[in-house]
Amino acid sequence: MIPRIPADPIERAERKANLLLASEVLRGQAALAVDDLGQRADGWVARVMAWRNLLSNPLVVAAAGTGAAFFAGAGQKRRGQLWRGLRWAWLAWRVWRRQRA
Numbered sequence: 001m002i003p004r005i006p007a008d009p010i011e012r013a014e015r016k017a018n019l020l021l022a023s024e025v026l027r028g029q030a031a032l033a034v035d036d037l038g039q040r041a042d043g044w045v046a047r048v049m050a051w052r053n054l055l056s057n058p059l060v061v062a063a064a065g066t067g068a069a070f071f072a073g074a075g076q077k078r079r080g081q082l083w084r085g086l087r088w089a090w091l092a093w094r095v096w097r098r099q100r101a
Helices: 009-055 058-073 076-100
Strands: none
Touching: 009 058, 058 076
């Protein structure tokens, strides 16, 4: 429901000032929201580009192919040992990273 416009000029001026202030506040909040969204998008683009650059590196592609071929050609026992080694390496990396922080 829209309130009636006051007949008194002083009240009209106060209402106009309040509306202008509310409009300015909303514009400021919208600008902050757009800036925040832009920063988040820039962060995601930077991550995607980093992965894209990493995966386009021929050494990384060769290492991934070699690892996949080894994993496919290894027997059940060797795959178990490989997974166990990867889990230990992951745990060591997490512990090392926590100590640095």
